Amino acid sequence: MTTDTRVPTGARRTTRMPGRPTRRTRPRRRPVLKRRPDLAGGAAAAVWLVVVAVPLYYVVGASLRTRSDYLDTGPFSPPSHPVLSNYGTVFDSGFGHYLVNNVLVTVSVVAMVLGLAMPAAYAVVRSRSRLVSTGFSVLLMGLAIPAQATIIPVYLTITRLRLYDTLAAIVLPSAAFALPMAILVLSSTLRDIPSELYEAMTVDGAGAARVFWTLVVPLTRPGLITVGIYTALGAWNGFLFPLVLTQSDTKRTLPLGLWNFQGQHGIDVPATMAAVVLSLLPLLGAYLVGRRHLLSGLTAGFGK
Known part of the structure; x- marks a missing residue:
């Protein structure tokens, strides 16, 4: 009896030699699509x-x-x-004193905002109280109120507190108007921290203060840097509060000093531009230091 060993038509005979692996066909590579240049974005x-x-x-x-x-x-x-003679003229006209006042005001405003906004944002994120959520909603209403609309009540409050013509008169309202945005950014950053980390530290016996300093503060560094830089920008370039709440030349900050400098020298535009360049250098340094954290701090919380 014979067995038919013929291979049907259309079938492919594969033979495997002893000791040799079977040859496998490689998958075809997909052609790489070239991206078209974004002409609108480039323009x-x-x-x-x-x-x-x-x-x-x-x-x-x-x-x-x-x-x-x-x-x-x-x-x-x-x-x-x-x-470079214009820069010498600027320093001879009292620019250094205005610069020192501006640095003191900016550092004080940033320290006050970060010291108050960070615990407030932590309470907003972790607390389940209606009082806290209601207070946060009321605080965010400050974003819709411009400083120009409240300058008269602020002036009356500063004069009643006997702080007129002092650097504190500039620091307090500047920090108050910077707090709503700072709390909003920091609360968005805190929401990116997984709740499992809080639970793990609580199981280990950590209290609220230890959780705040060892977990919350290190993980919110991008948000802190972002808030610090933008608060410093607002305080450094502030013009309204120094104009209304100070009078003597020794208490004036850099933006108001530049305004007086321009009026003092009239058509001496090169000297005025030299003063503007010197006032831009600290802002440029702050941007170069914290530019890596700006985008991550502003976009925190939007992925949830």
């Missing part, structure tokens, strides 16, 4: 670069020119013979 970035670069070029270039060179060749011409 918008170029426009934004021009908007930012042109004022910076004007400020820095004008600060390195003499008054006669500025008036003869025009505002946007490059300096033919760069000079």
